[in-house]
Amino acid sequence: MFLSKSFIPLLKNYPSEAKIKSHKLMLRLGMIKQSSAGIYSWLPLGFKVMKKIEQIVREEQNKIGAQEILMPTIQSSEIWKESGRYEDYGEEMLRIKDRQNREILYGPTNEELVTDIFRNSIKSYKSLPQLLYHIQWKFRDELRPRFGIMRCREFFMKDAYSFDLSDDDAEFSYNKFFLSYLKTFKRLELSAIPMTAETGPIGGSLSHEFIILAETGESKIYTDKRIFDVNHDNYKLEKESLKKLRLEYDQFYAVTDEKIDNKEFNNKVDKKNQLETKGIEVGHIFYFGDKYSKPMNTAVDKDGKKIFVKMGSYGIGVSRLVGALIEANFDEKNEVMKWPVSVSPFECAIICFASKNDTTSIEMGIKVKNFLEQNNIETVLDDSDENFSGKLKKFNLIGIPFQILIGKNPDKNKVEFKEVGNDSKMISLEGALNFIKSKKIN
Amino acid sequence: MFLSKSFIPLLKNYPSEAKIKSHKLMLRLGMIKQSSAGIYSWLPLGFKVMKKIEQIVREEQNKIGAQEILMPTIQSSEIWKESGRYEDYGEEMLRIKDRQNREILYGPTNEELVTDIFRNSIKSYKSLPQLLYHIQWKFRDELRPRFGIMRCREFFMKDAYSFDLSDDDAEFSYNKFFLSYLKTFKRLELSAIPMTAETGPIGGSLSHEFIILAETGESKIYTDKRIFDVNHDNYKLEKESLKKLRLEYDQFYAVTDEKIDNKEFNNKVDKKNQLETKGIEVGHIFYFGDKYSKPMNTAVDKDGKKIFVKMGSYGIGVSRLVGALIEANFDEKNEVMKWPVSVSPFECAIICFASKNDTTSIEMGIKVKNFLEQNNIETVLDDSDENFSGKLKKFNLIGIPFQILIGKNPDKNKVEFKEVGNDSKMISLEGALNFIKSKKIN
Numbered sequence: 001m002f003l004s005k006s007f008i009p010l011l012k013n014y015p016s017e018a019k020i021k022s023h024k025l026m027l028r029l030g031m032i033k034q035s036s037a038g039i040y041s042w043l044p045l046g047f048k049v050m051k052k053i054e055q056i057v058r059e060e061q062n063k064i065g066a067q068e069i070l071m072p073t074i075q076s077s078e079i080w081k082e083s084g085r086y087e088d089y090g091e092e093m094l095r096i097k098d099r100q101n102r103e104i105l106y107g108p109t110n111e112e113l114v115t116d117i118f119r120n121s122i123k124s125y126k127s128l129p130q131l132l133y134h135i136q137w138k139f140r141d142e143l144r145p146r147f148g149i150m151r152c153r154e155f156f157m158k159d160a161y162s163f164d165l166s167d168d169d170a171e172f173s174y175n176k177f178f179l180s181y182l183k184t185f186k187r188l189e190l191s192a193i194p195m196t197a198e199t200g201p202i203g204g205s206l207s208h209e210f211i212i213l214a215e216t217g218e219s220k221i222y223t224d225k226r227i228f229d230v231n232h233d234n235y236k237l238e239k240e241s242l243k244k245l246r247l248e249y250d251q252f253y254a255v256t257d258e259k260i261d262n263k264e265f266n267n268k269v270d271k272k273n274q275l276e277t278k279g280i281e282v283g284h285i286f287y288f289g290d291k292y293s294k295p296m297n298t299a300v301d302k303d304g305k306k307i308f309v310k311m312g313s314y315g316i317g318v319s320r321l322v323g324a325l326i327e328a329n330f331d332e333k334n335e336v337m338k339w340p341v342s343v344s345p346f347e348c349a350i351i352c353f354a355s356k357n358d359t360t361s362i363e364m365g366i367k368v369k370n371f372l373e374q375n376n377i378e379t380v381l382d383d384s385d386e387n388f389s390g391k392l393k394k395f396n397l398i399g400i401p402f403q404i405l406i407g408k409n410p411d412k413n414k415v416e417f418k419e420v421g422n423d424s425k426m427i428s429l430e431g432a433l434n435f436i437k438s439k440k441i442n
Numbered sequence: 443m444f445l446s447k448s449f450i451p452l453l454k455n456y457p458s459e460a461k462i463k464s465h466k467l468m469l470r471l472g473m474i475k476q477s478s479a480g481i482y483s484w485l486p487l488g489f490k491v492m493k494k495i496e497q498i499v500r501e502e503q504n505k506i507g508a509q510e511i512l513m514p515t516i517q518s519s520e521i522w523k524e525s526g527r528y529e530d531y532g533e534e535m536l537r538i539k540d541r542q543n544r545e546i547l548y549g550p551t552n553e554e555l556v557t558d559i560f561r562n563s564i565k566s567y568k569s570l571p572q573l574l575y576h577i578q579w580k581f582r583d584e585l586r587p588r589f590g591i592m593r594c595r596e597f598f599m600k601d602a603y604s605f606d607l608s609d610d611d612a613e614f615s616y617n618k619f620f621l622s623y624l625k626t627f628k629r630l631e632l633s634a635i636p637m638t639a640e641t642g643p644i645g646g647s648l649s650h651e652f653i654i655l656a657e658t659g660e661s662k663i664y665t666d667k668r669i670f671d672v673n674h675d676n677y678k679l680e681k682e683s684l685k686k687l688r689l690e691y692d693q694f695y696a697v698t699d700e701k702i703d704n705k706e707f708n709n710k711v712d713k714k715n716q717l718e719t720k721g722i723e724v725g726h727i728f729y730f731g732d733k734y735s736k737p738m739n740t741a742v743d744k745d746g747k748k749i750f751v752k753m754g755s756y757g758i759g760v761s762r763l764v765g766a767l768i769e770a771n772f773d774e775k776n777e778v779m780k781w782p783v784s785v786s787p788f789e790c791a792i793i794c795f796a797s798k799n800d801t802t803s804i805e806m807g808i809k810v811k812n813f814l815e816q817n818n819i820e821t822v823l824d825d826s827d828e829n830f831s832g833k834l835k836k837f838n839l840i841g842i843p844f845q846i847l848i849g850k851n852p853d854k855n856k857v858e859f860k861e862v863g864n865d866s867k868m869i870s871l872e873g874a875l876n877f878i879k880s881k882k883i884n
Binding site for chain 2: 004035037040043047067068069070071073075076091100102104106120122132139153
């Protein structure tokens with residue numbers, strides 16, 4: 001991609017309406033554009049990041065045997081009346097009347113709809129467990145949408161649902177998602193802590209929020225800092241192994257301000273291990289048994305007995321993760337952003353010196369670009385007229401983790417290669433390629 | 443994938459509410475499930491097909507240099523008032539009031555929204571042309587939704603938009619999409635004819651519908667049958683070449699019943715070349731100049747002069763194509779469906795003989811499955827208790843193009859391999875793999 005042909009409408013400054021760093025950076029880089037209150041369009045730079053996050057989330061869902069479906073955004077009110085949540089949900093639910101005056105709504109969540117799909121599809125306990133997920137837009141009519149895509153009205157989420165015969169089986173499903181979430185966030189280079197959480201309007205008896213640390217987070221968190229040393233790589237997708245994983249996490253106190261009990265915190269955690277900080281919720285999992293299956297009469301047949309299925313639900317905020325990654329990785333003071341290579345909009349930036357009379361630098365840049373692209377590295381080449389130091393500042397904000405700098409009189413055998421945050425060095429183009437490749441694998 | 447673990451709720455019979463074959467088959471195979479009038483959930487079998495179509499559409503858009511963005515489903519009424527279409531659009535537009543009593547709507551199309559994005563992003567003519575596209579859900583509140591996903595309310599579409607400085611440049615952009623559509627439909631093994639069309643509520647001066655032949659189509663079409671012999675492979679993504687491509691198509695009369703002039707048809711087309719039949723619209727492209735850019739004050743600066751950008755829009759019905767592929771490929775009389783391998787939910791079905799006492803067939807099936815999956819062939823293995831002939835009938839409906847049949851006493855060195863519609867033959871497993879691979883490339 002040539003920067004001159006791309007649709008990346010960069011701004012010179014941060015727009016004044018933005019207060020937190022992800023919102024500021026996303027607007028400045030033209031990653032998103034607000035279309036109305038709390039509703040955004042995703043422009044190419046933002047879209048690429050979101051799509052890569054979506055794909056990582058998808059792959060990790062598939063690995064635990066979850067099957068992908070796609071439920072519509074618009075739902076009938078009927079099923080919400082069956083579950084009893086239609087009246088309860090309040091004004092955050094976007095309620096609509098269609099041309100026939102039927103009550104419909106823009107789904108704020110999908111427990112009812114997926115339960116309806118399940119009850120029409122599965123009759124025998126032999127077909128259990130079933131893990132279904134979808135990645136779709138949701139709408140919550142926030143009274144005061146703010147912080148860009150972190151607290152907006154239309155947002156993109158992965159929602160998964162599990163269906164089991166017994167509480168014990170259901171806990172196994174719950175734990176599969178627990179592990180899957182840890183693996184997902186690790187691939188995004190985020191260290192997310194699972195914290196015991198309130199179940200809120202979803203309901204149920206067991207729940208964990210996955211929180212990443214960020215000074216700008218909306219939740220205060222209280223934890224034993226040794227929880228960061230738990231290594232989930234040692235655990236397998238097996239019932240007993242996953243139980244041990246849960247136990248290893250559960251031994252460390254970790255709650256948000258919704259659940260904090262200061263006395264308990266001080267009793268359970270040595271002063272030296274206490275950590276009070278702020279965090280951002282990026283995932284939330286729930287176990288709620290037959291809360292929906294019972295009122296919606298969703299059961300399987302076993303030995304002539306009707307058994308209400310036991311359900312859980314599992315969410316990851318895909319669009320929100322774009323903002324969370326900025327909150328975690330953007331050094332605002334020094335104006336340096338660095339995306340994890342797994343989700344960076346491009347993998348390598350090629351920054352060329354521009355001159356009306358001398359095209360040496362651009363020509364060399366195109367050769368580098370072709371070579372990297374032939375080797376499956378996604379590149380963007382800055383062929384604009386801007387001066388070199390302006391380009392460097394700009395690309396430090398864009399956050400592509402690797403840069404190749406091509407000045408006025410480029411060396412023929414070596415390139416100036418830089419990993420954002422480190423000093424640049426002169427290496428062969430092959431060497432740069434191999435370095436980027438090695439980082440992609442991690 | 444093992445069929446026993448999959449979420450594919452097959453029905454024994456066609457549901458009585460379905461009238462056309464795509465609707466009948468999709469319900470019977472559990473590809474979709476209606477959630478309310480004209481609104482469907484996509485279950486794994488249908489979802490896989492739709493996702494593969496989406497990816498082919500995306501790749502062909504990228505090849506002509508279009509950049510992917512994502513606009514939200516919910517739009518503000520403000521921009522529709524600017525263009526003057528808010529009142530005109532009628533009851534098919536789903537109009538909503540949010541909790542603050544603001545008028546919002548579920549986008550039935552995106553000309554206004556993309557124009558708004560463009561005018562806030564691009565100021566100089568040097569940044570033209572711009573081709574932007576997105577793949578997103580749309581809603582049209584049809585009075586009588588019918589025919590399953592062929593005429594539903596919430597549907598999945600690719601919409602692209604072009605922005606140019608002059609009519610001549612804009613025609614080049616139009617022609618790029620023209621070629622891209624021919625290539626897209628060819629990869630779906632559909633022969634789609636571009637037909638001169640009415641511009642309808644989108645407006646403008648130039649328009650083509652892309653129609654595939656199907657007896658169950660909603661449009662009557664009148665054409666010179668020699669149009670099917672045009673080979674777009676001879677043309678390149680260059681201005682002059684694309685003009686010639688358009689001319690080659692335009693020499694053949696091809697219109698829908700909206701535009702038929704019988705006298706002209708008889709004058710222009712020899713009796714022996716006349717074809718009157720039915721078809722399904724799968725794509726529609728429009729050129730409408732400054733119809734939106736002028737009222738929405740969307741201009742670029744050139745030499746101090748303000749020039750309203752010239753726009754076109756380009757749609758492909760992604761969810762509708764799933765149905766169109768069934769209409770084109772399902773032999774209802776003989777109950778045989780065959781997906782193009784490029785979009786088939788699986789590439790090879792492994793059909794095993796089931797016996798309580800003898801697991802030879804299943805074990806052999808698992809070996810075949812592992813071998814094919816290691817070689818990147820997507821398989822599904824039928825490990826159910828159903829009898830063998832029942833399995834064969836079922837898989838003829840599911841439409842996976844290649845089958846490996848493993849009976850009671852399987853041969854150790856050869857497998858019974860079948861391409862749907864042909865006789866089966868005994869070949870080595872390597873041979874079967876190579877055959878499937880060769881068909882994937884085409």
